[in-house]
Amino acid sequence: MTKERIGLGLIGTGNVGRIHLTGISSLIEAGLVNVQISALCDSDPKSLKEAAELFGVETVYEDYEGLINDEGVNIVYVCTPTSKHGDMVKATAKAGKHVFCEKPLAHSTPQARELLMVTKDAGVMAGVGLVLRLDQLLLYAKNLLAKHDFGKPILAHIRDDQRFPVDYIYYSKWRGDRSIAGGGTLIEHSIHDIDILQWFLGDVESVYAKIGFFAGREVEDQASLIMTHKDGAVSTLDSIWHWVERPNERRIEFFFEKGYMGIALESEKRFLDYQLQGQSPVRVSEIETRSTLLNHLGLVEKKLSPDVVEVLTEVGSERYAALSYSFLKAILSGNAPSPDFMDAIAAHKVVDAAYRSSSESRCVEQL
Numbered sequence: 001m002t003k004e005r006i007g008l009g010l011i012g013t014g015n016v017g018r019i020h021l022t023g024i025s026s027l028i029e030a031g032l033v034n035v036q037i038s039a040l041c042d043s044d045p046k047s048l049k050e051a052a053e054l055f056g057v058e059t060v061y062e063d064y065e066g067l068i069n070d071e072g073v074n075i076v077y078v079c080t081p082t083s084k085h086g087d088m089v090k091a092t093a094k095a096g097k098h099v100f101c102e103k104p105l106a107h108s109t110p111q112a113r114e115l116l117m118v119t120k121d122a123g124v125m126a127g128v129g130l131v132l133r134l135d136q137l138l139l140y141a142k143n144l145l146a147k148h149d150f151g152k153p154i155l156a157h158i159r160d161d162q163r164f165p166v167d168y169i170y171y172s173k174w175r176g177d178r179s180i181a182g183g184g185t186l187i188e189h190s191i192h193d194i195d196i197l198q199w200f201l202g203d204v205e206s207v208y209a210k211i212g213f214f215a216g217r218e219v220e221d222q223a224s225l226i227m228t229h230k231d232g233a234v235s236t237l238d239s240i241w242h243w244v245e246r247p248n249e250r251r252i253e254f255f256f257e258k259g260y261m262g263i264a265l266e267s268e269k270r271f272l273d274y275q276l277q278g279q280s281p282v283r284v285s286e287i288e289t290r291s292t293l294l295n296h297l298g299l300v301e302k303k304l305s306p307d308v309v310e311v312l313t314e315v316g317s318e319r320y321a322a323l324s325y326s327f328l329k330a331i332l333s334g335n336a337p338s339p340d341f342m343d344a345i346a347a348h349k350v351v352d353a354a355y356r357s358s359s360e361s362r363c364v365e366q367l
């Protein structure tokens with residue numbers, strides 16, 4: 001870590017922008033990252049003023065170019081609605097600054113690829129908000145696979161539901177506007193699920209999808225996909241935006257030749273079940289998995305205060321603190337962050353193929 005504090009600027013002080021600001025502030029307070037939040041930007045003056053007061057940031061901009069070209073800003077977080085990501089990432093790269101961009105990176109794979117090229121050409125590092133890569137239950141699952149012989153993967157299923165996010169917890173009218181969001185439950189929400197499936201089972205090689213518009217909106221509210229991965233494993237995804245006031249729920253199941261794993265990822269009670277051939281089933285609670293995340297971050301639990309452990313490992317918005325820690329630690333030590341734009345592109349390829357599959361009523365091969 002360098003001695004001088006690195007300046008961080010954040011564009012988009014809405015829902016996820018504030019979640020990141022909370023996480024980053026906690027990391028700074030805990031002495032875990034040597035950065036300071038130097039500037040904020042939002043085109044909505046009310047949101048900007050509120051966030052500036054809340055996080056004690058003096059320098060504010062309503063125009064993103066101002067923040068990006070501010071000499072005190074070395075790293076830029078892009079947390080605006082999806083259609084704005086491209087111009088902001090390009091301007092950040094042009095200014096020679098490192099960038100963290102929220103998912104989805106763009107509306108399509110070619111657009112996402114362009115952003116990767118722009119950052120590569122500029123020689124800047126680029127991270128993406130595929131936050132489930134820092135989920136402790138998923139990291140624990142990954143470790144189990146490395147430690148035990150589950151055999152080859154055969155089948156995986158993710159069932160992901162969320163209240164239509166236009167007027168509920170994630171209140172945002174733009175999520176109902178295709179020209180801004182790029183699509184609905186698949187690209188805006190379940191791009192995370194596609195990322196998980198490829199992370200566990202390898203690249204998707206073919207997709208068959210049915211996409212529905214039951215609410216009569218311009219963005220889809222249902223997406224069901226059957227995917228074949230590179231070694232033949234099959235995964236299915238059911239993603240829905242519904243109108244019932246219930247908490248988001250994400251359930252994942254993996255069947256291997258010699259084992260099973262089931263993960264309640266977003267239920268009120270999070271846990272992981274697994275069973276190996278010839279052995280009894282095991283339930284792992286959330287608390288048992290936290291040292292896995294800390295190890296993954298290169299931290300030792302015994303050396304941390306309970307507050308710091310809580311910042312990094314508690315469920316909900318705290319996953320974002322772990323993601324920021326991982327991203328900032330990489331940038332500050334001159335290493336490539338993970339997840340990165342390549343991971344985002346891999347997920348975008350499947351999303352694009354699923355939209356094509358559904359509109360052409362055919363299986364899309366070789367994405």
Ligand SMILES: NC(=O)c1ccc[n+]([C@@H]2O[C@H](COP(=O)([O-])OP(=O)(O)OC[C@H]3O[C@@H](n4cnc5c(N)ncnc54)[C@H](O)[C@@H]3O)[C@@H](O)[C@H]2O)c1
Pocket residue numbers: 011012013014015016017041042043044047062063064079080081082084102103104129130131170171172174188
């Ligand atoms: N990684 C995750 O789990 C996760 C979770 C939520 C949202 N997101 C992503 O983050 C992005 C933002 O989502 P959100 O829920 O925070 O939206 P939001 O509407 O709550 O916040 C977006 C903010 O950007 C501001 N903005 C819009 N255009 C701007 C511009 N040109 N210049 C400056 N500010 C501008 C808006 O005024 C608003 O304050 C989206 O791409 C979304 O998909 C990711």
